[in-house]
Amino acid sequence: MTHRGRVEQLYREWGPLLYRRCLRILGDGSEAEDAVQDVFLKFLERLPRHHERGTTLNLLYRMSTNHCLNLLRRRRLTPGGLPEGHEPPCPQAGPAEVAGRRLALAEILDAADETDRLILYLVAHDGLTQEEAAEIVGISRRAVVKRIAKIRRTGPVEGMGR
Amino acid sequence: MATVERSPCREVSDLTIERYIHNVLEPARKAEVEAHMADCRDCTAKLQQAQALGEKFVAEVLPRTLPAPLRTAPETVRPQAPPSWLSWPRLAMGLGMAAACAVAAVAVVSLAERGTPGTRPRTHGAEGANTATELRSDPGEGTQLRGQGVNEKGSDGWRVYGKRGSDVFLVQPDQELRAGDTLRFVPDVSGAAHLMVVSLEAGGRFNVYYPFGGTRSAQLSTPVGEALPGSIELDSSVGSEMLYLLVSGRPFDVQAARAMIASRMTGGGAGPDADSGLRLPAPDFPHSNSDFRVLSLPIRKVAP
Numbered sequence: 380m381t382h383r384g385r386v387e388q389l390y391r392e393w394g395p396l397l398y399r400r401c402l403r404i405l406g407d408g409s410e411a412e413d414a415v416q417d418v419f420l421k422f423l424e425r426l427p428r429h430h431e432r433g434t435t436l437n438l439l440y441r442m443s444t445n446h447c448l449n450l451l452r453r454r455r456l457t458p459g460g461l462p463e464g465h466e467p468p469c470p471q472a473g474p475a476e477v478a479g480r481r482l483a484l485a486e487i488l489d490a491a492d493e494t495d496r497l498i499l500y501l502v503a504h505d506g507l508t509q510e511e512a513a514e515i516v517g518i519s520r521r522a523v524v525k526r527i528a529k530i531r532r533t534g535p536v537e538g539m540g541r
Numbered sequence: 542m543a544t545v546e547r548s549p550c551r552e553v554s555d556l557t558i559e560r561y562i563h564n565v566l567e568p569a570r571k572a573e574v575e576a577h578m579a580d581c582r583d584c585t586a587k588l589q590q591a592q593a594l595g596e597k598f599v600a601e602v603l604p605r606t607l608p609a610p611l612r613t614a615p616e617t618v619r620p621q622a623p624p625s626w627l628s629w630p631r632l633a634m635g636l637g638m639a640a641a642c643a644v645a646a647v648a649v650v651s652l653a654e655r656g657t658p659g660t661r662p663r664t665h666g667a668e669g670a671n672t673a674t675e676l677r678s679d680p681g682e683g684t685q686l687r688g689q690g691v692n693e694k695g696s697d698g699w700r701v702y703g704k705r706g707s708d709v710f711l712v713q714p715d716q717e718l719r720a721g722d723t724l725r726f727v728p729d730v731s732g733a734a735h736l737m738v739v740s741l742e743a744g745g746r747f748n749v750y751y752p753f754g755g756t757r758s759a760q761l762s763t764p765v766g767e768a769l770p771g772s773i774e775l776d777s778s779v780g781s782e783m784l785y786l787l788v789s790g791r792p793f794d795v796q797a798a799r800a801m802i803a804s805r806m807t808g809g810g811a812g813p814d815a816d817s818g819l820r821l822p823a824p825d826f827p828h829s830n831s832d833f834r835v836l837s838l839p840i841r842k843v844a845p
């Protein structure tokens with residue numbers, strides 16, 4: 380297969396995941412399309428020759444989530460940036476209901492560290508288990524637990540105990 | 542699973558939906574998800590919506606957005622010409638040295654320490670190896686730990702496990718591996734280590750296997766003897782490849798990792814040492830720090 384063919388095949392295979400993910404987080408079609416392209420280009424730069432599909436899925440999930448959270452942070456800095464009550468377009472993904480308390484997206488974006496933001500978003504917003512978050516972030520579950528404990532000590536986030 | 546009327550069921554996460562669509566769920570989990578969906582309209586709708594978005598992407602978005610990735614394809618996907626410092630003859634030398642070392646039952650573990658020129662890697666016999674492994678191989682087999690290194694202090698080492706079908710085996714130096722084999726990495730590293738698993742292919746291609754596709758080292762937090770998260774599945778490419786575990790007391794990035802590998806390949810005057818195998822020059826790059834350790838394992842990818 381030609382290299383162009385391989386790129387197209389990868390894009391066909393993983394583009395839908397990136398598109399869903401970016402649309403979910405950004406809530407805007409054209410911005411999501413740009414984000415898909417950006418993340419996919421970054422993915423091509425880093426693509427190891429050998430990859431196992433589950434690992435690739437985790438990598439793309441992480442890359443797209445990080446990318447979109449960074450876009451949201453930037454958007455927030457512009458006047459009228461983050462819409463009040465920003466809701467993802469898919470009805471299933473409401474703001475996180477964490478231990479009876481809604482965790483606002485803004486609180487997640489406030490976290491200073493990119494990995495902390497990612498973990499917060501995955502656990503508190505997406506409702507992933509710590510185990511799943513660890514797989515996406517590419518660190519051990521223990522490391523996730525440690526980070527959450529640290530976030531808890533420094534911030535008001537509750538209910539990250541799953 | 543009872544669904545609350547007002548808020549939609551969150552039993553099946555977005556991630557699970559993606560894994561389901563891409564068919565990478567463990568069979569048991571997949572069955573669980575399917576059983577749940579059979580009874581849950583919310584989650585079924587979520588799956589259908591995800592599939593519909595995927596179809597929309599392929600039909601509408603892909604044709605519009607594919608040109609950009611294609612434009613960059615030649616630079617990013619084609620195997621790159623090896624940078625001058627990673628030329629194949631040098632790498633061949635590295636592989637040769639490692640192979641020579643394998644004769645001595647345990648392959649070389651290289652320890653590069655700036656400012657301590659007297660430090661030399663040492664080969665260990667079976668007793669040294671035993672401290673770093675809980676291998677369940679035939680103890681009569683003296684070569685079982687080749688390539689699974691232990692450093693000077695006996696504290697650092699790593700094991701690479703291969704899986705072919707249902708067979709799990711410890712990867713030996715220069716072992717022939719085939720497409721579809723998967724590899725997992727088990728560091729035997731103590732302390733608050735930061736690590737990265739990278740590889741260099743004979744063609745000069747550099748891969749980051751752990752953290753997969755990452756640009757920065759990950760802090761070790763798995764218990765000793767436990768595999769790093771994730772695995773690598775070999776594709777059908779063939780040729781030699783050197784796997785490296787890089788360990789440092791401090792975080793480092795992929796540039797530092799490349800520089801470290803490069804310093805092994807080009808180290809002026811560094812030659813095979815009959816006793817210890819590789820002797821490394823002090824690495825010379827901005828991110829160097831005094832406890833950068835490099836453990837290596839050559840493999841050979843062959844056609845089935």
Ligand SMILES: [Zn+2]
Nearest residue numbers: 550552581584
């Ligand atoms: Zn459900």
